[in-house]
Amino acid sequence: MKIPDLIVALREIFEVFGTILDVVAKKSLKRRGQAFIVYDNVDSAQEAMADLQGFELFDKPMQLQYAKSKSDASIKAEGNEEELEARKKERAARKDKEQAAEDEAQKKRKAEDEDDDAAPVAKKVAKGAAPAGQVPDEYLPPNKILFVRDVPDDYDMDNLKVIFGRFVGFKEVRTVPGRKGLAFIEYEAEEGAVQAKERTSGMTLGAAATPIRVTYQRQ
Numbered sequence: 001m002k003i004p005d006l007i008v009a010l011r012e013i014f015e016v017f018g019t020i021l022d023v024v025a026k027k028s029l030k031r032r033g034q035a036f037i038v039y040d041n042v043d044s045a046q047e048a049m050a051d052l053q054g055f056e057l058f059d060k061p062m063q064l065q066y067a068k069s070k071s072d073a074s075i076k077a078e079g080n081e082e083e084l085e086a087r088k089k090e091r092a093a094r095k096d097k098e099q100a101a102e103d104e105a106q107k108k109r110k111a112e113d114e115d116d117d118a119a120p121v122a123k124k125v126a127k128g129a130a131p132a133g134q135v136p137d138e139y140l141p142p143n144k145i146l147f148v149r150d151v152p153d154d155y156d157m158d159n160l161k162v163i164f165g166r167f168v169g170f171k172e173v174r175t176v177p178g179r180k181g182l183a184f185i186e187y188e189a190e191e192g193a194v195q196a197k198e199r200t201s202g203m204t205l206g207a208a209a210t211p212i213r214v215t216y217q218r219q
Helices: 003-017 042-052 072-077 081-118 121-126 157-164 190-200
Strands: 020-024 036-039 145-149 170-175 183-187 213-216
Touching: 003 020, 003 036, 003 042, 020 072, 036 042, 072 081, 145 190, 157 170, 157 183, 157 190, 183 190, 190 213
Parallel strands: none
Antiparallel strands: 020 036, 145 183, 145 213, 170 183
């Protein structure tokens, strides 16, 4: 849905519990499905958290938790202009760093794609892309389960649900016990898995802007 409409809906629901300083929602793929509600006091936030946990908004139960840091609106309300300016500079620097990492990842993927186009499948297998007689991961036929690799350590199941739960027929996320950076995403049908793979493959996550690898599960 459109971000302005989402913000209006959230204000109507959350303003019952106190004065709202700001509602922040972004349309970027990385932040889709998330929003921040900023109250002028902690008590209002606690009451909203207790009463609205699991409340259905547009046919989906909301998952509420406290933000990891203060919002710009809170810092501004406290009159700390120096801290606000420092935060803006830090955010701009982080954004530049993430963009540079994304540009580098895109260049790498483009170079790999060009190499793939120039090399026959047999040559790729010989280079170690997959054991002899086994189809390389990127050529696996679609199915309803995705295999995700290189997931950042700071991304848990809830984070992955936000990313992959946006696609039709989402069913569940399963991590691999004892193995970091791996997860299985299951959909009710191939349609959802195909859409999710196309939209998330190579997406960068976490503070390090790590690109994830998304393929279909090997049957």
